[in-house]
Amino acid sequence: xxxxxxxxxxxxxxxxxxxxxVGNKGIAEDLTHDTxxxxxxxxxNYRGESSYYTxxxxxxxxxxxxxxxxxxKIRFIPFENNLHDLTSEKVEERIIQEESTLEVMRVIHNxxxxxxxxxxxxxxxxxxxxxxxxxxxxxxxxxxxTTYRAMEKLRKELHYPDxxxxx
Amino acid sequence: MNKEQLDQTLSDLNRSVARNLEDxxxxxSKIRLTIDNKIPTNKYLLKPPIALMISAVLFVIISxxxxxxxxxxxxxxxxxxxxxxxxxxxxxxxxxxxxxxxxGSDNMEWGxxxxxxxxxxxxxxxxxxxxEKIQRGDVVFYNEPEAYFNYxxxxxxxxxxxxxxxxxxxxxxxxxxIKIVNGQIYINNRKLDTFYGNGTNNIRSNDYEEEYNMxxxxxxxxxxxxxxxxxxxxxxxxxxxxIPMENIIGKVMGYQ
Numbered sequence: 001x002x003x004x005x006x007x008x009x010x011x012x013x014x015x016x017x018x019x020x021x022v023g024n025k026g027i028a029e030d031l032t033h034d035t036x037x038x039x040x041x042x043x044x045n046y047r048g049e050s051s052y053y054t055x056x057x058x059x060x061x062x063x064x065x066x067x068x069x070x071x072x073k074i075r076f077i078p079f080e081n082n083l084h085d086l087t088s089e090k091v092e093e094r095i096i097q098e099e100s101t102l103e104v105m106r107v108i109h110n111x112x113x114x115x116x117x118x119x120x121x122x123x124x125x126x127x128x129x130x131x132x133x134x135x136x137x138x139x140x141x142x143x144x145x146t147t148y149r150a151m152e153k154l155r156k157e158l159h160y161p162d163x164x165x166x167x
Numbered sequence: 168m169n170k171e172q173l174d175q176t177l178s179d180l181n182r183s184v185a186r187n188l189e190d191x192x193x194x195x196s197k198i199r200l201t202i203d204n205k206i207p208t209n210k211y212l213l214k215p216p217i218a219l220m221i222s223a224v225l226f227v228i229i230s231x232x233x234x235x236x237x238x239x240x241x242x243x244x245x246x247x248x249x250x251x252x253x254x255x256x257x258x259x260x261x262x263x264x265x266x267x268x269x270x271g272s273d274n275m276e277w278g279x280x281x282x283x284x285x286x287x288x289x290x291x292x293x294x295x296x297x298x299e300k301i302q303r304g305d306v307v308f309y310n311e312p313e314a315y316f317n318y319x320x321x322x323x324x325x326x327x328x329x330x331x332x333x334x335x336x337x338x339x340x341x342x343x344x345i346k347i348v349n350g351q352i353y354i355n356n357r358k359l360d361t362f363y364g365n366g367t368n369n370i371r372s373n374d375y376e377e378e379y380n381m382x383x384x385x386x387x388x389x390x391x392x393x394x395x396x397x398x399x400x401x402x403x404x405x406x407x408x409x410i411p412m413e414n415i416i417g418k419v420m421g422y423q
Contacts, residue, residue: 020180101180145263145264149295
């Protein structure tokens, strides 16, 4: 496969992964661009140890994590308030859906990067444990335990927005 | 939101986001350009000093609005609640890096059958508190402190299982004051309105729990107050006081 075929086949998934990480479609497109530039460069060295998809996701993850770390001091990333693509017909249902979905997204964006990565891959994009382990370069057990901790943290933050006791 | 609803919300998220086809094509063109011409693109980052200033102001505004003005709130709520902690243990599928123990005490039982903790293989995460903070309601696996052994000796109490280790729930945190009045727990004089906040909630509770009183104890820094869910079974901080946090071995995640 050449990089363009990889783009046609996988870039939507890659875009979504990045979008869930950064919360902004414009930035997600830019980082998708950056990811595929790297993919094109690295393709000659790709040895097929993992599937194309998990290989590309691991590149996307590095690109995105680097981006988010660089912007650590700048905490404000323009977060889009318009998930109009929600499929519910009824207006009321859609409003309630949107609100709680936005709340979940907001909390996900406050999680540390590892937790964010694993929630997006395992819980949103529903990759298997093995695929997630490949994409993140972790063992399967690390994926499982980190997913558990990440989901606990997510639920905590949804219930206790001002959580935090001095240990 | 409970666990099922949250799982559903998360998987719905995947379907709810659509990528604009024009954007997809535009990005493809940009990639081609970059590869052919090695043009560095994406000048979306503002110059650092300006960006920092703007972001500092925005950060303050946003964090205030996200907290709903919490820093300006003056009235304190009269009860403490905990909608997050679930009473029953869930089944977990995790071994590597986890501690699996068979638990022999019914100090955490509620009369469910099958049991939640007793005679089960309990999965404990020993690394949990290296990355996460302790939380009221957490169920922890810990080493009995010296205070326990002293208590047993002093009182000549017969403890069925003079084990080194125990499982119990975190009720009060470092620096808090805890007291029990007629079976009801109060933290800093606020009623602990949770399933584990009152000794009479447990159907297996002793009739006398509604007469149970404990004078105010202040939990020292670096310590926690732990209590089994079945008050009359086993000894815990109610009898021998708060335990040091170093005694915590790990967080109970579920059963296997």
